[in-house]
Amino acid sequence: xxxxxxxxxxxxxxxxxxxxxxxxxxxxxxxxxxxxxxxxxxxxxxxxxxxxxxxxxxxxxxxxxxxxxxxxxxxxxxxxxxxxxxxxxxxxxxxxxxxxxxxxxxxxxxxxxxxxxxxxxxxxxxxxxxxxxxxxxxxxxxxxxxxxxxxxxxxxxxxxxxxxxxxxxxxxxxxxxxxxxxxxxxxxxxxxxxxxxxxxxxxxxxxxxxxxxxxxxxxxxxxxxxxxxxxxxxxxxxxxxxxxxxxxxxxxxxxxxxxxxxxxxxxxxxxxxxxxxxxxxxxxxxxxxxxxxxxxxxxxxxxxxxxxxxxxxxxxxxxxxxxxxxxxxxxxxxxxxxxxxxxxxxxxxxxxxxxxxxxxxxxxxxxxxxxxxxxxxxxxxxxxxxxxxxxxxxxxxxxxxxxxxxxxxxxxxxxxxxxxxxxxxxxxxxxxxxxxxxxxxxxxxxxxxxxxxxxxxxxxxxxxxxxxxxxxxxxxxxxxxxxxxxxxxxxxxxxxxxxxxxxxxxxxxxxxxxxxxxxxxxxxxxxxxxxxxxxxxxxxxxxxxxxxxxxxxxxxxxxxxxxxxxxxxxxxxxxxxxxxxxxxxxxxxxxxxxxxxxxxxxxxxxxxxxxxxxxxxxxxxxxxxxxxxxxxxxxxx
Numbered sequence: 001x002x003x004x005x006x007x008x009x010x011x012x013x014x015x016x017x018x019x020x021x022x023x024x025x026x027x028x029x030x031x032x033x034x035x036x037x038x039x040x041x042x043x044x045x046x047x048x049x050x051x052x053x054x055x056x057x058x059x060x061x062x063x064x065x066x067x068x069x070x071x072x073x074x075x076x077x078x079x080x081x082x083x084x085x086x087x088x089x090x091x092x093x094x095x096x097x098x099x100x101x102x103x104x105x106x107x108x109x110x111x112x113x114x115x116x117x118x119x120x121x122x123x124x125x126x127x128x129x130x131x132x133x134x135x136x137x138x139x140x141x142x143x144x145x146x147x148x149x150x151x152x153x154x155x156x157x158x159x160x161x162x163x164x165x166x167x168x169x170x171x172x173x174x175x176x177x178x179x180x181x182x183x184x185x186x187x188x189x190x191x192x193x194x195x196x197x198x199x200x201x202x203x204x205x206x207x208x209x210x211x212x213x214x215x216x217x218x219x220x221x222x223x224x225x226x227x228x229x230x231x232x233x234x235x236x237x238x239x240x241x242x243x244x245x246x247x248x249x250x251x252x253x254x255x256x257x258x259x260x261x262x263x264x265x266x267x268x269x270x271x272x273x274x275x276x277x278x279x280x281x282x283x284x285x286x287x288x289x290x291x292x293x294x295x296x297x298x299x300x301x302x303x304x305x306x307x308x309x310x311x312x313x314x315x316x317x318x319x320x321x322x323x324x325x326x327x328x329x330x331x332x333x334x335x336x337x338x339x340x341x342x343x344x345x346x347x348x349x350x351x352x353x354x355x356x357x358x359x360x361x362x363x364x365x366x367x368x369x370x371x372x373x374x375x376x377x378x379x380x381x382x383x384x385x386x387x388x389x390x391x392x393x394x395x396x397x398x399x400x401x402x403x404x405x406x407x408x409x410x411x412x413x414x415x416x417x418x419x420x421x422x423x424x425x426x427x428x429x430x431x432x433x434x435x436x437x438x439x440x441x442x443x444x445x446x447x448x449x450x451x452x453x454x455x456x457x458x459x460x461x462x463x464x465x466x467x468x469x470x471x472x473x474x475x476x477x478x479x480x481x482x483x484x485x486x487x488x489x490x491x492x493x494x495x496x497x498x499x500x501x502x503x504x505x506x507x508x509x510x511x512x513x514x515x516x517x518x519x520x521x522x523x524x525x526x527x528x529x530x531x532x533x534x535x536x537x538x539x540x541x542x543x544x545x546x547x548x549x550x551x552x553x554x555x556x557x558x559x560x561x562x563x564x565x566x567x568x569x570x571x572x573x574x575x576x577x578x579x580x581x582x583x584x585x586x587x588x589x590x591x592x593x594x595x596x597x598x599x600x601x602x603x604x605x606x607x608x609x610x611x612x613x614x615x616x617x618x619x620x621x622x623x624x625x626x627x628x629x630x631x632x633x634x635x636x637x
Contacts, residue, residue: 024054024100026093027077031144031475034109035088037484041080043069048078054095056080067093107143109484112476115140116509116567119469123566123583133465133567137161140472156468164468172416174460177230177573178453179423183370184234185452186430190439191360192367193238199364207333210236210243211253211316218257219309221375225262225270225570226419229254231371233577246332247339247580248325248588255574255589256312259513259559260305266296266407275411277517278551281525292404294551300614301552303604304500304560307596307621314625315592320633325588333636343581346458346572360439369433374426381421386413456576466511466567473510479519482506492532495546496605499524500553500560504597507561511568516558524550542611549608556600563593599624 024045033039045054050071058065067080085091085106094101119136126132137160142152165171187193204210214236221228233254240250262270279291315321321329331337339345356362386409390396395408427449434440440448473479482505499520507516528550532543562568566586575582603620 024078024095024098026102029102029104030477031105032477033085033091033104033106034112034477034481034484035085035106036109037477037480038082038084041083041093042075043078043080044076045078053078054098057094057096058083058085059092059094059101060089105146107476109481111143112473112478112481113509115143115472115476116469116478116511120508120566123586128583130462130465133462133469134161136567137465137469137472140469140476144472144475160468160471161464164464164471167467169416170467172420173226173569174463176226176416176419176423177463177576178456178460179420179427180230180234180374181456182449182452183374183423183427183430185448185450186427186434186440186445187367187370188452189356189444189448190366190430190434190437191356191362192364192370192430192433193235194356195362195364196235196238196367198362204239204243207243207245208316208319210240210245211249211319212313214240214250214253215257215312215316218254218312219261222261222265225258226573228258228261229570229573230577231374232257233574233579235367235371237578241338244332244336244338246325246328247343247345247578248328248584249321249332251574251578251580251585252325252589252592253312253316254578255563255571255585256308256592258574259562259570260308263513263555263559264299264302264305274517274555275407277521278525281522284522285526285529287529292407294548298548298552298555300618301496301549301604301608302556303552303600303617303621304556304597306618307599307604307625308559308563308593310622310625311592311596311629314629315633318629318633318635320629320635322629322633323588323591325592326634326636328584328588329636339579339581340584343584344458345579346462346576346582361437363437366430366433366437366439370426370430373429374422377422377425378418381418382410382413382415385418386410389413458576462572462582463569466569466572469567470511470515474515478509479506479516482509483519483523492535492538492546493609494606495524495528495531496549496553496609497601499528499550500557500597500601500605503554503557504561504564507558507568508565509561511562511565511571513558513562513568513570516561517554520554520558521551524554545608545611545614549605549614553605560593560597560600564590595628596625 024043027042027044028040030039043056048054048071050073053069053071056067056069058067067083070079070081071077072079080093085104088106088108091104091106092101093104115136118139119132122128122132122135134156138149138152138156141156141160142149145151145155165174184193204213214232217232217236218228221231233250236254237247237250241247263274275291275295278294282289282291282294328340331340387396390408390412393412395412396405400408431445431449434445434448435442482502503516503520506519507513510516525547528547532538532546538546562570564586565571566582571586571589572582574580575585578585599621603624604614604617607617607620608614
């Protein structure tokens with residue numbers, strides 16, 4: 001009995017952490033880690049301080065490596081800095097004196113890029129975007145679950161596809177898109193859409209004017225890329241079909257004016273997000289800079305969005321096209337086929353439920369009024385929700401400029417909620433108009449609304465899959481691997497170039513421009529501020545050029561990669577709103593996006609890094625665009 005008491009006392013002394021909750025906890029544990037990459041591991045331990053840190057080890061079956069540890073007094077956490085894994089396999093993070101350990105799973109770093117790469121390549125080769133996305137997700141989940149394809153398949157369905165739309169903002173996007181589709185169904189069934197076509201015919205009387213009108217409408221709806229895409233695509237599609245403009249061309253004009261305008265607009269749903277990321281980085285560097293003023297200064301350096309807008313305008317103005325877009329336009333003009341044979345449009349816009357009821361009057365205002373309601377509701381909702389939130393947070397003051405005041409209000413708005421209000425408001429107004437004029441009865445209007453929603457089901461499925469593969473890329477740390485690959489090319493002069501390329505690759509791989517900004521802005525801004533100061537050959541003016549262009553290059557590269565990615569939500573929504581085959585849209589838009597990106601690199605970020613003026617770069621880029629379209633582009637006879 002005495003022996004038992006002694007044993008119990010010794011056991012309790014060695015394991016006091018079990019009684020008093022002193023067990024460590026790895027707070028930022030990941031599903032998997034990538035070999036050769038470095039991680040700062042954060043461990044919480046009650047009662048820990050700088051004088052009594054546990055001894056941590058990284059262990060495998062055959063090795064045990066001690067880790068450096070420091071106590072962060074601000075966080076009240078233990079930091080294990082720059083932990084790396086030389087090989088893939090299973091590791092243990094252990095604190096021996098606390099009798100604690102946790103398992104860490106490590107995979108080869110190059111596997112992180114495979115799921116989006118496979119999805120993109122398969123989509124381009126086989127033109128079956130749903131199967132391609134599903135296979136990419138399945139592949140990534142298989143990597144997470146010990147390379148077991150059966151476990152990967154089951155968790156693909158339950159943990160990734162099933163949970164992808166559960167984020168409130170994503171759910172808002174889905175409902176907004178479906179509800180706007182319902183509104184389009186009602187205005188189409190009541191003859192409003194065809195009424196707009198007949199009314200615009202005298203202004204957009206030929207292919208050139210139809211393309212210019214589409215481009216201009218895309219520029220004017222600058223406040224939100226989602227609203228831009230869905231409103232312009234749905235409004236202009238019947239007109240461009242009548243003018244024999246291919247769906248590929250329409251979706252390009254819509255896509256090339258949505259995000260490029262929103263990312264540069266000084267008042268938009270993007271501005272608050274971008275400013276918050278910039279401001280956080282400025283505070284980290286202890287820089288007393290006004291993020292909004294800096295953002296305005298970066299606009300001339302935002303080359304890809306500017307060149308993308310220019311390219312779209314001159315393509316429409318000269319009525320010339322290149323490569324696969326030319327073939328699509330030639331097919332449409334010569335054969336009258338807005339879609340290629342065998343194309344699978346994301347939205348089923350040929351559904352009989354969406355065609356005007358026989359004998360109904362074709363009144364343009366039955367379409368225009370609901371669309372205006374959507375626009376006005378969006379703008380007013382952005383203002384009122386933004387004003388309320390900004391006032392509650394104390395962001396507004398009487399002394400700030402009017403422009404900054406407005407930008408803070410719009411940037412603080414609840415944009416996703418506002419878009420939902422707008423889409424349902426537009427649908428209700430469309431229904432009321434049809435009922436009041438006795439064009440449709442209540443049963444017919446509801447059938448038309450449901451028919452419009454059903455037309456968006458394919459797009460909703462693909463959007464969900466795109467979000468799921470984005471989650472896989474997050475868990476596999478695809479973006480971190482891209483940064484790891486580009487880390488050795490960081491000459492101060494080339495920071496804007498490298499930032500643009502990195503942002504483009506990350507956005508292409510993950511399908512998210514906002515996620516790309518969140519990843520790169522905290523990394524690139526400190527480098528762009530500090531590295532040029534260490535080079536005695538770089539003067540203050542060039543330092544300023546590099547700093548501003550590096551910030552702009554992230555925003556521009558994220559937009560470029562988003563344009564090229566078939567798994568991007570805005571690219572999918574462009575195909576959805578215009579009724580285009582999604583793979584055809586990506587395939588025909590890709591050459592135009594690549595040309596704009598190449599001009600941005602050569603005439604823009606490369607020259608800027610060595611001291612050129614952004615205005616000179618814009619002029620050179622404009623000349624390149626005009627020459628390429630005018631002399632390499634071909635008119636469809």
